[in-house]
Amino acid sequence: MTRSIRRLAPETASRIAAGEVIERPLSALKEILENALDAGARSIAVQVERSLDHAFQVADDGTGIAAGDLELALERHATSKIATLEDLDRLGSLGFRGEALPSIAAVSRLRITSRRREADGASFVLVEGGRAVERGASARAPGTTVEVADLFFNTPARRKFLHSPAGELRAALRLLECYALAYPEVGFRMTVDGRERLSWPALPVSGLAPEDHGGAPGLHDYRERASALWGARHAAQLLDALGERDGMRIEALLGLPEHARATREGQVFIVNRRWIQSPPLSQALRRAYGNLLPGGRFPASTLWLTVPPARLDVNVHPTKREVRFADESAVFTLVAGACAKSLAHIHPPLTVVRGGAATEPRWADRVQERAGEQPYLRLGSLRPEPPGLASPGGGPAGPGVSSPGAGILAGDRSEPEAAGAGPREPELWQLHRTYILAPVRGGLVIVDQHAAHERILYEDARARLEGARGSAQQLLFPAVIDLSRSQFDLVLELGQWLNQLGWDLAPLGPPSVVIHGVPSDLTRENPGRFLQDLLDEVSESTARESDTDVAEIVARSYACHAAIKAGDPLSQPEMRALIDRLFATSRPHGDPHGRVTYVRLDLDELNKRFGRT
Amino acid sequence: MELNIEQSDLAFAVGRALGSVSTRSPLPLLSCILLEAEKDGLRVTGTDLDVTTSVLAPCEVKSPGRAAVSARHFHDVARKIPRGPLSVALKDQQCEVRYGRGKGWSRFPTQDPADFPRTPELKAEASLKLDGDALGRLVARSAYAASTEETRPQLNGVLLQGGDGKIAFVSTDGHRLARATHQGTFAGLSKDGVIIPSRALQAVSRGAEDATGPVEIEIAAGKNQAGFAAQAGAYRIQILTRLLEGPYPNYEQVIPRSNPKQLKCRRADLMEAVDIVASHADNVTRQVRFSLRRGRLGVASATELGAGEHQIEASYDADDMEIGYNAGYMLDILRSIPTEEVAFHLNTALSAGVVEPVGALPQPDEELLCLIMPLRLPDAVG
Numbered sequence: 001m002t003r004s005i006r007r008l009a010p011e012t013a014s015r016i017a018a019g020e021v022i023e024r025p026l027s028a029l030k031e032i033l034e035n036a037l038d039a040g041a042r043s044i045a046v047q048v049e050r051s052l053d054h055a056f057q058v059a060d061d062g063t064g065i066a067a068g069d070l071e072l073a074l075e076r077h078a079t080s081k082i083a084t085l086e087d088l089d090r091l092g093s094l095g096f097r098g099e100a101l102p103s104i105a106a107v108s109r110l111r112i113t114s115r116r117r118e119a120d121g122a123s124f125v126l127v128e129g130g131r132a133v134e135r136g137a138s139a140r141a142p143g144t145t146v147e148v149a150d151l152f153f154n155t156p157a158r159r160k161f162l163h164s165p166a167g168e169l170r171a172a173l174r175l176l177e178c179y180a181l182a183y184p185e186v187g188f189r190m191t192v193d194g195r196e197r198l199s200w201p202a203l204p205v206s207g208l209a210p211e212d213h214g215g216a217p218g219l220h221d222y223r224e225r226a227s228a229l230w231g232a233r234h235a236a237q238l239l240d241a242l243g244e245r246d247g248m249r250i251e252a253l254l255g256l257p258e259h260a261r262a263t264r265e266g267q268v269f270i271v272n273r274r275w276i277q278s279p280p281l282s283q284a285l286r287r288a289y290g291n292l293l294p295g296g297r298f299p300a301s302t303l304w305l306t307v308p309p310a311r312l313d314v315n316v317h318p319t320k321r322e323v324r325f326a327d328e329s330a331v332f333t334l335v336a337g338a339c340a341k342s343l344a345h346i347h348p349p350l351t352v353v354r355g356g357a358a359t360e361p362r363w364a365d366r367v368q369e370r371a372g373e374q375p376y377l378r379l380g381s382l383r384p385e386p387p388g389l390a391s392p393g394g395g396p397a398g399p400g401v402s403s404p405g406a407g408i409l410a411g412d413r414s415e416p417e418a419a420g421a422g423p424r425e426p427e428l429w430q431l432h433r434t435y436i437l438a439p440v441r442g443g444l445v446i447v448d449q450h451a452a453h454e455r456i457l458y459e460d461a462r463a464r465l466e467g468a469r470g471s472a473q474q475l476l477f478p479a480v481i482d483l484s485r486s487q488f489d490l491v492l493e494l495g496q497w498l499n500q501l502g503w504d505l506a507p508l509g510p511p512s513v514v515i516h517g518v519p520s521d522l523t524r525e526n527p528g529r530f531l532q533d534l535l536d537e538v539s540e541s542t543a544r545e546s547d548t549d550v551a552e553i554v555a556r557s558y559a560c561h562a563a564i565k566a567g568d569p570l571s572q573p574e575m576r577a578l579i580d581r582l583f584a585t586s587r588p589h590g591d592p593h594g595r596v597t598y599v600r601l602d603l604d605e606l607n608k609r610f611g612r613t
Numbered sequence: 614m615e616l617n618i619e620q621s622d623l624a625f626a627v628g629r630a631l632g633s634v635s636t637r638s639p640l641p642l643l644s645c646i647l648l649e650a651e652k653d654g655l656r657v658t659g660t661d662l663d664v665t666t667s668v669l670a671p672c673e674v675k676s677p678g679r680a681a682v683s684a685r686h687f688h689d690v691a692r693k694i695p696r697g698p699l700s701v702a703l704k705d706q707q708c709e710v711r712y713g714r715g716k717g718w719s720r721f722p723t724q725d726p727a728d729f730p731r732t733p734e735l736k737a738e739a740s741l742k743l744d745g746d747a748l749g750r751l752v753a754r755s756a757y758a759a760s761t762e763e764t765r766p767q768l769n770g771v772l773l774q775g776g777d778g779k780i781a782f783v784s785t786d787g788h789r790l791a792r793a794t795h796q797g798t799f800a801g802l803s804k805d806g807v808i809i810p811s812r813a814l815q816a817v818s819r820g821a822e823d824a825t826g827p828v829e830i831e832i833a834a835g836k837n838q839a840g841f842a843a844q845a846g847a848y849r850i851q852i853l854t855r856l857l858e859g860p861y862p863n864y865e866q867v868i869p870r871s872n873p874k875q876l877k878c879r880r881a882d883l884m885e886a887v888d889i890v891a892s893h894a895d896n897v898t899r900q901v902r903f904s905l906r907r908g909r910l911g912v913a914s915a916t917e918l919g920a921g922e923h924q925i926e927a928s929y930d931a932d933d934m935e936i937g938y939n940a941g942y943m944l945d946i947l948r949s950i951p952t953e954e955v956a957f958h959l960n961t962a963l964s965a966g967v968v969e970p971v972g973a974l975p976q977p978d979e980e981l982l983c984l985i986m987p988l989r990l991p992d993a994v995g
Contacts, residue, residue: 471900471937472989474963476787477862504963504989517963520898520939520988526764577896 614678
C-alpha cells in the first residue's frame with residue numbers, strides 16, 4: 001500500500017509541535033512561570049488542584065496582556081519579547097520563541113485572564129485544544145492568571161507516559177525553588193488542594209550590587225533567599241564565592257564538603273537568571289572542591305552566572321534546559337577559580353560557638369561548657385592559629401610519639417601530664433580502634449583516626465615543603481637501605497623535598513642510601529621501609545597524574561604512609577591531640593584524598609530518634 | 614582441692630599473678646589464673662603465653678588439686694575479704710572461699726585446669742644471682758629507652774650482657790640509648806647477652822623490690838627462655854619469659870668516645886628548665902632548643918602555643934652551639950641519673966651526645982651512660 005504525502009491538519013501539527021515544548025505537565029508550569037517572571041511580576045502564586053495534569057493556575061502581578069492581544073498571544077510565534085533575530089543577542093527575558101502558550105493551549109483547556117495596569121478591567125479567553133471557545137470581560141487586579149486544566153486530554157498517548165503525579169509535584173517544588181533562587185525579588189507561593197506548600201516573600205533587593213550589575217540582586221539577596229528556602233542555620237554555613245572576568249560574573253553559595261550529596265541534586269545553576277543544567281558547570285564546581293570530596297560525591301551549591309547574552313546561546317534545547325557558552329573554557333576557569341578561592345578559606349563547620357571571635361576556639365573550649373571562669377590563659381584562642389601546627393597544652397604525647405617507655409615502670413615515674421593537669425577535659429572514646437567519638441556542644445563528632453591524621457600530616461608536610469623545614473630526629477644507628485635503581489634515582493631527584501620534610505639522607509651510591517635522620521614526628525615507623533613506601537607511591541602517582549605537582553604528591557604520600565592506621569590503639573592524650581590538631585587544619589573535613597574525616601551527629605537528631613522532642 | 618590460707622597471702626599471690634594475665638585475650642582461659650594446691654603451699658599462676666608469673670604462698674593443704682578461676686574477679690574478692698584465715702575448696706566445679714569463721718563465703722565458676730597453658734620447664738644453660746635492689750635499679754636506669762615500635766622487635770626489650778667483670782643492661786629505640794652496669798662475676802652471661810622483653814622486666818622489677826634475697830636469673834638461650842626467681846619473705850616469686858630474638862644492634866660502635874665539647878650543670882636545674890619550656894613544645898616532636906654559651910645554657914621552645922626560654926648556669930667553654938632535643942627523651946634521661954650534676958659530651962648539632970652522671974653513683978660498683986640523638990633544628994645547616 002502506498003501513501004501519498006499530505007499536509008497535516010493545523011491542529012495535528014500544532015499538537016505534535018507542542019509535544020516538543022510541553023513534554024510533561026511540569027513543562028507547562030515552567031513556561032507559564034517564566035512568562036510571569038518575564039512580565040515583571042513581583043508576586044507569583046501557584047495553585048494546584050489534585051495534580052499538575054489535572055488543573056493548576058499561575059497568578060502574577062505583572063504587566064498583563066491587553067484585551068486585544070489575548071488571542072494573539074495564543075498564536076504560534078507571537079511574542080512581545082523579541083522582534084528580530086538580533087534581539088536574541090540582547091535577550092533579557094526567559095522566553096523568546098512565542099511557542100509556549102500555543103503549545104499548552106493545543107493540549108489542554110486553557111484560560112487566560114489578564115488586565116494591564118492602565119486598563120479599566122480584565123478580560124479573559126478560554127481555549128480548548130487550541131480553539132478559542134469563549135472570551136469576554138472579567139474582574140481582576142492588574143496582572144495575569146493562567147489556568148491550565150486537563151493537560152494532554154486530546155493526546156491520550158502522551159497521557160500514558162506521564163510521571164507519577166507525586167513525582168511531578170516534587171519536581172514542581174524544585175522548579176519553584178530554583179526560580180526563587182534566581183529571582184529573590186519575587187515572592188512565590190504555592191498551594192496544593194488549598195494547602196500551602198511554600199511561601200517565600202519577595203525580598204527588597206538591596207541594590208548593593210555594583211553599578212555594572214544594574215539593579216539586579218546580589219549575593220546578599222541570594223543568601224537571604226537561601227535562608228528562606230533552607231533555613232537560616234543551613235544558609236549560614238554556605239560559603240560565598242564571587243568572581244568576575246571579561247564581562248562574565250559568577251556568584252555562588254557553596255555547600256560545605258560535609259553537605260555533599262551522592263547525586264547532583266544539590267546543585268542549582270542559574271545563568272542569566274535562567275535555571276539550567278550544565279555538565280561543564282558541574283565539572284568546574286567539582287574541580288573547585290578538589291580533594292575536599294571523595295569520588296562519587298557532589299557538592300551541594302548554587303551558582304549564579306551572568307554572561308553577556310551575545311556570548312550565550314539559549315536556543316539549543318526545546319525546553320531551554322541547556323545553554324551553550326561561546327567560550328566554555330573561560331567559563332570553566334572563572335567558575336572553578338572563584339569557587340576554589342572561596343573554599344581555600346573554608347571554615348570548620350564545628351561552629352557550635354561561632355561568636356564574634358575570628359578564630360575557631362580550641363577543641364576543649366568548644367566541648368566544655370565552662371562555668372564563667374577561664375582557668376588559664378590559652379594563647380591559642382587569642383590569635384589565629386596557623387593551620388596544621390596547633391596542639392593542646394594538655395598531654396605530652398601526640399600521635400606518633402607515645403611518650404616512649406611510658407608502658408614500662410609507669411608506676412615509679414611521675415608523668416608530666418599528671419603534674420600539670422588542668423581542668424578535666426572531656427572524655428574521648430575510641431571505637432573499634434578506628435573511630436574517635438568526641439562529644440561537642442549540641443552533639444557528637446565521630447572522627448576517622450586514619451583520615452584525620454592523614455589530613456594533619458598532609459598540611460604539616462605541605463608547610464614544610466613550602467619552606468618551614470621540618471626538624472629531623474637523628475638516628476643513633478644510621479640505617480643503610482638498599483633501594484631499586486629507580487627508587488635511588490628518585491631519592492636524588494627528590495633530594496631537596498625529602499630534606500625539607502625532615503629526612504636526613506646520604507646516598508652512598510646505587511643502590512644504597514644511609515638514613516641519618518627521620519622526620520621528627522615519624523617515630524613509630526621503620527624508617528627504611530617507610531622511605532621505600534614513600535618513593536613507590538610518589539613514582540606511581542607521578543606516572544599516573546599528568547599535572548605533576550611533585551610537592552603535592554610527596555606530601556600526600558607522606559601523609560598517607562605516616563598516618564596512624566585503623567587498628568592502632570590510641571591513648572587519651574593522643575586522641576585529644578589528634579582532634580585538636582585536626583580542627584586546627586585549614587580543611588578538617590576531608591583527608592587529602594577527599595575521604596571524609598568526621599561526621600557529626602546532632603543532639604537534635606538523637607532527641608528526635610528517642611522521641612524526646 | 615582444699616586448703617587453709619591467710620587472706621594477705623592469697624591476695625598477694627593472686628595480685629602478682631594477675632600482673633601477667635592478658636587484658637584482652639581471645640582465649641578465655643588466659644583471663645584466668647591457675648590455683649594449685651601442692652605440698653609446699655598454694656601456687657598461683659597467670660600467663661599471657663609470653664610472660665608467666667607464678668607465686669608460691671604458704672598454706673595448709675588438706676587435699677591437693679587444681680582450679681582455674683577468672684583472674685580479675687577472683688582478685689577483686691580476694692583483696693576485699695577481711696584479714697584472717699580463710700579456706701579455699703573446690704566443690705562441684707566451683708571454687709569456694711569461706712572467710713571470717715563463717716562470716717561469709719564466695720563461689721567462683723571454674724574452668725578446666727587441664728587446658729591451662731603448661732608452665733614450661735626451664736632447662737637453664739646459665740644462671741646468675743643479682744641483688745634485688747641492684748636489679749631494680751638496673752631496670753629503672755635502662756628500660757625507659759627501649760622501643761615500643763613493633764617493626765624492630767629486638768629493640769622492644771633490654772639487653773642483658775655479661776663480660777668484663779660486670780653485667781650491663783642496655784636499651785635503645787634508635788633515638789636514645791641507656792646502659793647501666795653492675796660489677797661482679799656473671800660467668801653464665803655472654804658478651805652477646807640475651808634480650809628480655811620490656812613487659813617481663815616490668816614484672817621482674819616489681820618482684821625485685823619485694824625480694825628479700827638475691828634474684829636468681831636463669832637463662833635457656835637455646836630455648837629462648839629466661840626465668841627470674843626470688844624469695845620475697847614467705848613467698849616465692851617466679852617469672853618466666855620468652856626472649857626476644859636478636860641480633861641486638863652493635864651499640865658500642867655508636868658511643869662516641871671523644872666528643873670535644875663538655876657541658877656540666879646541675880641536674881635539677883636542667884630538669885626544671887626543660888620541664889617548663891617543654892610546655893610550649895610541639896606535642897609530637899617535643900622539640901626544645903639548647904643554646905650553649907660560655908658559662909650558661911639556654912633552653913627554649915617556640916610554637917604557636919606559646920614560647921619560653923629558661924637560662925641555667927652551666928660550665929661550658931667551647932664554641933657557641935644550638936642543638937635541638939626531644940624534651941621527653943631528655944627528661945627520661947635526666948630522671949634516671951642519680952647524681953646531683955650531669956655532664957654532656959657533645960660534638961656537632963647532628964651527632965650523638967653522651968650524658969653521664971658526674972662523680973660516683975651512690976653504689977660505687979655501678980655505672981651509667983646515656984646517649985641521645987639531637988633533633989635537627991629547622992634552621993640548622995646541612
